[in-house]
Amino acid sequence: MRNITGQKGRGFDLAAALETVAEQPSVNLTLAELVSAYSAARCDGADTRLRKWVAAFGTISAWELTPDKLQVAAQAMREHGYTPSAVNRDLSALGSAYRWAREKRFAPRGFRSPTLDVPRYEEAIRRVEVPSERIERLRAISLAYPDRRFGVFVSLLIDTGARKSELLDRYGREFNVDRCEVLAPTTKTDKPRVLFFTSATADLMRRVMPNMRAEALVFEGRVPGQPISFRKAWATCTVAAGLPDLHMHDVRHVAAASLLRAGVTLPVAAQVLGHDPAVLARRYGHLETTALRRAQEQAWNGRA
Structure with a gap:
């Protein structure tokens, strides 16, 4: 038997290790x-x-x-x-x-x-402008939904600007409530990233789900090992908040606009959101320009 043990970089036989990896045949699926x-x-x-x-x-x-x-x-x-x-x-x-x-x-x-x-079609850029008070109303309404986890989910969406799958696919071990962080090891862009949420959302998580299990999905549905979709809860609460046409993904657009209005540059906002900087620039470049103008004007006023 060939030796494949040893410290990384020394004494490791990659060819032998490859032989130990079981070849998994493809599944003939329609x-x-x-x-x-x-x-x-x-x-x-x-x-x-x-x-x-x-x-x-x-x-x-x-x-x-x-x-x-x-x-x-x-x-x-x-x-x-x-x-x-x-x-x-x-x-x-x-x-x-x-x-x-x-x-x-x-x-x-x-x-x-x-x-x-398959080439994609050029499409009109969707910009979502929702007043912050409406978003906070949605957050408040979601907290009263019978499944209290939905309130946590909505708060995380608003705080992080994450894609819904980046939250629904997460296990307890990927949340660090004390540091207000979520590790998303797999994302749409195939790049791991850290999502940040507020201390208020951390306190909410401690109240609503005090016994998160490390190896279980945080938002597990009725089928063990599968996440809940929250489609019904979302439809109910967005109507109550006066936002019947708001999609879950639209919260990402709201988060992007908020970051840029706060003066965050496009490259940094793109990293926070795990977004393509070019797409973000097409949608919200005008907001970055506004923030840059404000920064320049503040500099002028400081010299006066």
Whole structure:
């Protein structure tokens, strides 16, 4: 037997170690089976969003679906009245399912998601302007929801500007309530980052969930090991707050605008949010310009 032990960098036989890693065969899934499995694991509503795609391609092997077929389908959607953003969101949801399959090693070795080679449509930039008092009203209303964890979730969304999956997929061990931090080791950008929340939210967590288990999802749903979606709770509370059209993801836009209005630069705001700086600049570059002008004017006044 070949020795593979030893300190890192010394006495380690990588070739021997590779032989000990079990080769996991790919799983022969149809697209319908892939979407169903992914939706059950992530509870993010992908099965509903991708229903039309499953109807069109559901019986085809998920690993044999080509970019050309997806591009033609996307074009058909556009020609039948779907907006560019709706088509892009569908393709992104499908791409998330493929990325999940690769993470779980269900896909064949070397498999490349066909969605990566489908060009996205140019779409109107969505800017969300919500007064801070409305957002705080939403926070207050969510705290009275029967499932008290929803109030924690909304407070975390508002504080961190995180994507909903970056919070719903977190385990107790990834929260440091004393430091007001959440470690998100896997994100949409495939880069780990730390999310920061307020001491008030930390106090709320201690009251609502004093016995968080390290190896359990913080926002576990009825199915063990699966996160809750909070879709019903969100719909109820946003209507009560007078924000019926506000999406969970819109809270990220609100957080971005708040950071830039506070004088945070675009590169720093992008790091805080785990966002593409170029996209952030297109959406909110005008706010950074306003903050820079204010800083310059303060400097002028200081010289006077």
